[in-house]
Amino acid sequence: MEFLDKTNLTSLVSTFISLATAFILGGLIGFERQVRQRTAGLRTNTLVAVGAAAFVAMAARVGGHDGAVRVVAYVVSGIGFLGAGAIMKEGANVTGLNTAATLWGSAAVGACAGLGLIGEALLTALFVLASNTLLRPVVNRINRAPVQEEFSEATYVVYVICHRESQAEVHEKLIGLLDAASYPVRDVDQHPFGQNDAEIEATLYATAVEAPELDRVMALLEAEPGVLQAFWSARSED
Incomplete structure (x- = not known):
């Protein structure tokens, strides 16, 4: 056997x-x-x-x-x-x-x-x-322990709230201003914000930014017709 x-x-x-x-x-x-x-x-x-x-x-x-x-x-x-x-x-x-x-x-x-x-x-x-x-x-x-900025990497996201009818123009302007500031966009997400507005969420390729430069871009965006608010935030990466 x-x-x-x-x-x-x-x-x-x-x-x-x-x-x-x-x-x-x-x-x-x-x-x-x-x-x-x-x-x-x-x-x-x-x-x-x-x-x-x-x-x-x-x-x-x-x-x-x-x-x-x-x-x-x-x-x-x-x-x-x-x-x-x-x-x-x-x-x-x-x-x-x-x-x-x-x-x-x-x-x-x-x-x-x-x-x-x-x-x-x-x-x-x-x-x-x-x-x-x-x-x-x-x-x-x-x-x-608190994170020391020079040793950390983060994901930076730009948020723009605008009138829905201006969404396409604001989206194009957002991409252009960020590219001009050497902060290319990795991903863009758009969704309704309330009944008449929209929010554009742009994730940057950068893992570190110059805050004054990004603040300047936000000020330029807020001056655009149809833009209600523009701001950016950072979240730590794993």
């Missing part, structure tokens, strides 16, 4: 050790995520680690070293799709990046375990856990 021909007790024990290592270490990573009530918790991280270990161990047994290397590459790219599902974007806010990165780390732990690199799997798991625990107070401390 083919099953009996391919059954090797030594290989089976080796695979069991690899899967058990992936299960335990992936579970440790997942436990930390579960305690913090993240999207990918105990079961997800454990399954990712065990799955990666199983695929790599199978490839190493059937295809040897070269086969294992190819499967590791597929695991790395495949986890990208799983991580993308954990990333959510709501307006300007993006969440789930750390969860996706943790899944990537769990896959690395599983791949090491699948290759029989138990020590490397343990070290990888420890560093993933350290990144999610020991670095958290550092991140919180940095986030609470």
Whole structure:
């Protein structure tokens, strides 16, 4: 029987050790995520680690070293799709990046375990856990500190409120004035503002501006016929 021909007790024990290592270490990573009530918790991280270990161990047994290397590459790219599902974007806010990165780390732990690199799997798991625990107070401390302008980048948005019948002319004038001031527009959004007016929202390519120069552009815009108000704002980028 083919099953009996391919059954090797030594290989089976080796695979069991690899899967058990992936299960335990992936579970440790997942436990930390579960305690913090993240999207990918105990079961997800454990399954990712065990799955990666199983695929790599199978490839190493059937295809040897070269086969294992190819499967590791597929695991790395495949986890990208799983991580993308954990990333959510709501307006300007993006969440789930750390969860996706943790899944990537769990896959690395599983791949090491699948290759029989138990020590490397343990070290990888420890560093993933350290990144999610020991670095958290550092991140919180940095986030609470005031941002120094010279070290920050921001997205700058110009807002113009005008009469709806003047919207096309104001839009063209807005683009022209910003281009002349060396602040090209990356994106423009227009929508109704009240019953008779419209708001034009122009996002700049620039990540830093000269406030007096942009204020001058706003003053020129407000002098245009049909313009009710023109102003700009900045929001920090992630």
